Amino acid sequence: MSTSITRARPEALIIDKVTRRFGGVVAANALDFTVPQGEFLAVVGPNGAGKSTLLQMISGVIRPQEGEIRLGGRRIDRLHTEAINALGISRTFQTSRVFPMLTIRESIMVGTQVGLIGGGRTPRRYGPVTELISALLRLPGYRARVAAAEARAEEVMKMFGDRLWPRQNDQAFSLSYANRRRLEIARALVQDPDILLLDEPAAGMNPSETDELTDIIAELRRIRPGMTIVMVEHKLQVVRQLAERCIVMAQGTVIVDDTPAGALEDPRVIEAYLGTRRSAAAFGKVNADG
Amino acid sequence: MLELFLSQILNGVVIGFVYALIALGFSLVFGVANIINFAQGALLMLGAFLTFTMVRLGAPIAVAIPIAIVITTATGMLIERLALRPLQNAPYIAPLLSTLAIAIIFDAAAEMIWSAEIQAFPSPLSKYVVFVGSAYLTGVDFLIIAVSLGVMAGLMLFLSRSWMGKALRATAQDPEAATQMGINVPLMRQFSFGLAGALGALAGVLIGMYYMSVFPQMGIPYGLKGFAAALLGGLSSIPGAIVGGILLGIFESLASGYVGEGWRDVIAFSVLLAVLIVRPHGLFGNKSLDALGGASGATGGIPTTSVVASMAGATGRTKQRVLEAPLLVLLAVIALFALLPVLSGSNYLLQVGTQAAIYAVLAVSLTLLTGSAGVISIGHAAFFGVGAYAAALAGRNWGIPAEAAFLLAGIAAAVFAAVLYWPTIRLSGHTVGLATLAIGQIVYLVCLNWVDVTRGPMGIPGVQRPSLLLGIDMKSLTAQYWQALVVLAIAVIIAFAMLNSPIGRTWRAIREDRLAAHASGVPVSRYLVLVFLVSGFLAGLAGAQFAFLQNFVSPESFMIDTSIVLISMIVLGGLGNITGALIGGVLLAMLPEVLREFAEYRMVAYGAILLLLLRFRPQGLAGTR
Ligand SMILES: Nc1ncnc2c1ncn2[C@@H]1O[C@H](COP(=O)(O)OP(=O)(O)OP(=O)(O)O)[C@@H](O)[C@H]1O
Ligand SMILES: [Mg+2]
Numbered sequence: 001m002s003t004s005i006t007r008a009r010p011e012a013l014i015i016d017k018v019t020r021r022f023g024g025v026v027a028a029n030a031l032d033f034t035v036p037q038g039e040f041l042a043v044v045g046p047n048g049a050g051k052s053t054l055l056q057m058i059s060g061v062i063r064p065q066e067g068e069i070r071l072g073g074r075r076i077d078r079l080h081t082e083a084i085n086a087l088g089i090s091r092t093f094q095t096s097r098v099f100p101m102l103t104i105r106e107s108i109m110v111g112t113q114v115g116l117i118g119g120g121r122t123p124r125r126y127g128p129v130t131e132l133i134s135a136l137l138r139l140p141g142y143r144a145r146v147a148a149a150e151a152r153a154e155e156v157m158k159m160f161g162d163r164l165w166p167r168q169n170d171q172a173f174s175l176s177y178a179n180r181r182r183l184e185i186a187r188a189l190v191q192d193p194d195i196l197l198l199d200e201p202a203a204g205m206n207p208s209e210t211d212e213l214t215d216i217i218a219e220l221r222r223i224r225p226g227m228t229i230v231m232v233e234h235k236l237q238v239v240r241q242l243a244e245r246c247i248v249m250a251q252g253t254v255i256v257d258d259t260p261a262g263a264l265e266d267p268r269v270i271e272a273y274l275g276t277r278r279s280a281a282a283f284g285k286v287n288a289d290g
Numbered sequence: 291m292l293e294l295f296l297s298q299i300l301n302g303v304v305i306g307f308v309y310a311l312i313a314l315g316f317s318l319v320f321g322v323a324n325i326i327n328f329a330q331g332a333l334l335m336l337g338a339f340l341t342f343t344m345v346r347l348g349a350p351i352a353v354a355i356p357i358a359i360v361i362t363t364a365t366g367m368l369i370e371r372l373a374l375r376p377l378q379n380a381p382y383i384a385p386l387l388s389t390l391a392i393a394i395i396f397d398a399a400a401e402m403i404w405s406a407e408i409q410a411f412p413s414p415l416s417k418y419v420v421f422v423g424s425a426y427l428t429g430v431d432f433l434i435i436a437v438s439l440g441v442m443a444g445l446m447l448f449l450s451r452s453w454m455g456k457a458l459r460a461t462a463q464d465p466e467a468a469t470q471m472g473i474n475v476p477l478m479r480q481f482s483f484g485l486a487g488a489l490g491a492l493a494g495v496l497i498g499m500y501y502m503s504v505f506p507q508m509g510i511p512y513g514l515k516g517f518a519a520a521l522l523g524g525l526s527s528i529p530g531a532i533v534g535g536i537l538l539g540i541f542e543s544l545a546s547g548y549v550g551e552g553w554r555d556v557i558a559f560s561v562l563l564a565v566l567i568v569r570p571h572g573l574f575g576n577k578s579l580d581a582l583g584g585a586s587g588a589t590g591g592i593p594t595t596s597v598v599a600s601m602a603g604a605t606g607r608t609k610q611r612v613l614e615a616p617l618l619v620l621l622a623v624i625a626l627f628a629l630l631p632v633l634s635g636s637n638y639l640l641q642v643g644t645q646a647a648i649y650a651v652l653a654v655s656l657t658l659l660t661g662s663a664g665v666i667s668i669g670h671a672a673f674f675g676v677g678a679y680a681a682a683l684a685g686r687n688w689g690i691p692a693e694a695a696f697l698l699a700g701i702a703a704a705v706f707a708a709v710l711y712w713p714t715i716r717l718s719g720h721t722v723g724l725a726t727l728a729i730g731q732i733v734y735l736v737c738l739n740w741v742d743v744t745r746g747p748m749g750i751p752g753v754q755r756p757s758l759l760l761g762i763d764m765k766s767l768t769a770q771y772w773q774a775l776v777v778l779a780i781a782v783i784i785a786f787a788m789l790n791s792p793i794g795r796t797w798r799a800i801r802e803d804r805l806a807a808h809a810s811g812v813p814v815s816r817y818l819v820l821v822f823l824v825s826g827f828l829a830g831l832a833g834a835q836f837a838f839l840q841n842f843v844s845p846e847s848f849m850i851d852t853s854i855v856l857i858s859m860i861v862l863g864g865l866g867n868i869t870g871a872l873i874g875g876v877l878l879a880m881l882p883e884v885l886r887e888f889a890e891y892r893m894v895a896y897g898a899i900l901l902l903l904l905r906f907r908p909q910g911l912a913g914t915r
Contacts, residue, residue, distance in 0.1 A: 059809060061805065061808075061809065080808070081805075081808040081809050082807075082808045082809075082810075082811050082812060082813055082814065085808075085809060085810060085811035086811050090809075090810075090811075091809055093806070093809070097803050097805060097806035097809070098803070098806070099798070099799045099802035099803050099806060099807075100802055100803075101798065101801075101802055101914070101915075102795070102798060102799060102802060106795050106798075106799075107799070109792070109795060110795060110796065110799040110807065110810050110812065111810050111811070113792055113795075113796050113810070113811065113812055114810070114811030114812065114813070115811075116792060117813075119813070120811070128816050128819065128820055131793065131820075132793070132820060132823075132824070135787065135788065135791035135792065135793045136784065136787050136788070136791075138787070138791075146792055187810060188810075191810075191811065
């Protein structure tokens with residue numbers, strides 16, 4: 001039983017009885033909930049609860065074995081990762097996946113490529129051959145679009161204060177752990193997604209860095225209230241400050257679906273965290289952080 | 291009709307047992323060290339030739355074989371120690387290319403020691419014949435079956451019963467857990483190379499007896515076939531290897547019986563490709579082939595599919611040092627070179643200069659594909675060849691003027707590259723190298739065997755050069771030199787425009803982390819096809835220029851040696867770096883000319899350069915980009 005707090009907003013994302021097993025492990029067990037447009041949903045739960053698996057399935061990195069995922073009424077769980085992204089779902093990875101040899105600026109520009117050539121949310125502008133010719137001859141239309149993308153990338157870099165902007169020509173492999181996370185978030189944000197999926201964005205950040213990130217996301221909420229955000233996060237302080245709704249997962253199922261305050265005080269949540277020795281350690285981490 | 295069928299099946303089964311032996315060597319190394327070992331074929335060749343030499347020196351074959359196996363085993367272990375262990379933390383392209391370098395060094399050294407000719411191999415048992423209907427089996431056939439079954443049974447017992455065998459399996463399953471259990475994992479890796487060497491040597495000897503001959507270049511084709519068998523069988527089980535080997539043997543036997551002996555290897559490599567693409571887990575396999583490869587996968591901290599990430603050798607620095615000349619500087623240097631005919635009338639210099647320009651174009655073409663987009667191409671000579679043949683045929687058969695033949699060659703090679711490499715889009719890690727090597731071999735063999743069109747090994751003589759361009763007589767060598775420089779300038783301009791455009795950035799992103807590229811909305815297939823097209827086009831131009839320079843085209847210019855020379859060039863220069871490709875291309879193209887008295891050692895030198903670079907300067911001279 002879960003207490004849903006959906007308001008009168010159109011549903012952006014529908015998770016419809018989605019199941020995914022890995023061998024004997026059921027990482028997602030008939031997950032069933034909806035995310036209204038513009039909602040900030042936090043997903044918490046002990047290690048191995050299936051949180052990342054959920055994001056992997058929404059973004060098409062992993063396919064569900066049963067059930068459907070729908071985006072604005074359209075079924076997306078059979079689509080390719082890049083097609084799902086083109087429809088307006090951007091994500092970060094738990095193990096930050098940056099492009100090691102690319103600079104910060106280049107990495108963020110990669111996020112603008114799909115918008116540049118079009119497709120998905122936007123009309124297709126450049127086919128392979130037209131893009132080849134445009135790039136080769138540096139045709140003005142193409143160059144103008146690239147320049148616009150550069151401007152957007154700069155804007156996004158500046159959102160992160162002096163973390164990314166002064167280092168824009170540094171290669172990603174040289175970045176600190178926290179900066180790699182920021183870079184990934186920036187690469188997602190430059191796409192101006194309708195739905196943003198964040199997998200533990202604050203992991204590996206110290207308390208002041210965590211606060212800084214929280215402020216950035218809060219600011220993002222202010223300027224883009226329509227953007228739906230699904231955030232997996234172990235740091236409950238971040239969840240309390242940012243999320244409107246909190247889903248607690250354990251062993252592939254949703255055990256609590258409530259406001260962050262309600263969810264985090266629910267006895268079932270404490271129990272889920274203390275259920276296994278490994279999880280107990282996680283809960284210790286949660287307490288220490290939160 | 292039925293007799294032919296039956297006898298081909300019998301032949302296939304017998305040779306299939308040999309393939310199974312090679313396959314086991316592959317599977318062992320793949321399982322334990324997580325690497326596709328291109329040197330496996332070289333060990334096979336070594337085993338065969340050691341036996342051949344000892345017998346020729348008067349040793350009884352029964353004594354020669356065990357000694358050859360022991361030496362080959364030791365060689366296998368030495369290869370692991372010298373060429374792979376130092377690369378454990380290198381990106382996955384390094385150990386792969388390292389085994390390739392070893393393969394080419396062995397191949398070339400064998401040619402020097404034993405000559406490139408086919409040698410008669412002692413096969414005392416082949417005179418005994420047993421008829422099965424109208425088909426027959428020789429004593430060698432029985433020997434092959436008995437020895438293979440015996441070895442496989444022994445191996446099975448060894449792996450399941452002995453401590454060493456169990457330790458090997460534990461290492462294959464989980465190296466970290468194995469380390470914690472006190473197993474010396476590096477030793478196990480070395481041991482797997484030794485075992486693979488022994489199996490390879492045995493297979494080499496049996497092949498020698500079966501065909502009653504051996505030749506120095508046998509390593510690559512039999513290595514590929516062994517891998518095809520391993521893949522068919524699923525890479526993980528001994529019975530799987532047997533079934534895979536026999537299936538492959540039957541396929542190619544039927545092909546050689548019904549289509550022609552020349553097509554035997556084409557069929558075998560096509561099977562390899564088909565399995566890679568359609569069923570990368572093999573017919574019965576459960577072992578995933580999508581491992582990144584390399585002894586410890588890609589790199590430690592950052593997940594990546596990069597072929598260059600830690601090649602930069604720049605961890606800790608915020609930006610690695612890369613030498614990249616601006617486009618205008620590169621064009622100016624090319625223009626300076628254009629003065630050569632004015633300064634010296636030496637035809638020899640012009641010839642060498644034109645060759646160097648052609649190789650430089652090829653290196654630029656390959657560095658886009660392998661360096662920037664990260665698609666390891668060990669078959670790049672194929673597109674060079676397609677361009678050369680297209681240019682030659684255009685003039686000869688279709689009466690197209692040579693000027694237009696240039697464009698045609700580029701387009702033909704671009705289309706071939708896109709079509710032939712299309713299936714590799716779905717592959718990852720080492721398997722791309724395997725597939726492109728197979729594709730390169732197939733194209734070469736088709737050129738060799740499709741006599742109606744290509745005139746086979748005789749080649750196509752009398753290729754007409756473009757006649758008149760801007761009032762200059764293009765037939766002279768001087769004009770050809772200039773023409774090659776113009777082609778080079780065009781290649782550099784195109785490559786520069788591509789690399790510094792969003793397309794080039796996207797290629798590099800795909801190379802660096804393909805999953806992240808997908809998740810960032812990059813249509814990966816589209817950009818890979820684009821790089822195939824551009825890279826193929828440039829290789830095709832180089833091919834046409836080559837055909838015009840030589841006035842002659844034949845398959846041997848497009849063998850795997852050429853592909854490997856190209857890889858050495860771009861690694862020498864620095865992957866993904868145009869300036870580097872030009873430096874590497876020109877330097878290595880000049881090498882055999884500078885060291886004229888050592889020209890016959892050139893393939894050994896190329897292999898050694900590649901090997902040493904991977905170990906000591908993986909970022910190359912100019913740095914990777
Ligand atoms: N690719 C995979 N192959 C096999 N098992 C997997 C795979 N991905 C996830 N699992 C398993 O599925 C379960 C859920 O994993 P998931 O990564 O979704 O958990 P999580 O809630 O994100 O945990 P964490 O807090 O540690 O990130 C785990 O038991 C995990 O081992
Ligand atoms: Mg997770």
